[in-house]
Structures are given as structure tokens and as C-alpha cells.
Amino acid sequence: MRVKCVICDKIETINDETLQAKQLRNRPIHTYMCNDCHIRIAENTKKRIQTGQFRLYKSPVEKDDW
Structure with missing residues (x-):
């Protein structure tokens, strides 16, 4: 299967059965995101977390009242 990276528009092939x-x-x-872009984004995110200015906003989890 031919796929195209969303960020860098690089075309790669992946196995059809994965x-x-x-x-x-x-x-x-x-x-699809290629490995190069995935690694680059992960490294940049880790750098942003280390600065202390990065906040991860998660949606609040509602509790069921049983």
C-alpha cells in the first residue's frame, strides 16, 4: 500500500496486512505520518515539556453516579 505523510508529503509503501x-x-x-516526522515531533514535544511552559489539557472525566 502506498501512503503519503501528512506533514512532509513523502510517499512510502507499507505492508497491506499490517x-x-x-x-x-x-x-x-x-x-499516516512517516517515522522521521514522528521522531522529530516527539523530540520537540519532550523539549517543550522540559521548559515548564507546556500544559497538556485533558478533557475532564465524568464520574457515573450509580
């Missing part, structure tokens, strides 16, 4: 290929075929909302 879980990632199945997700891309069945759910169009899923997008």
Missing part, C-alpha cells in the same frame, strides 16, 4: 494499513483503509480519519 494493522496500520487496515486502519488507513477502513477509517479515512486516520492519517
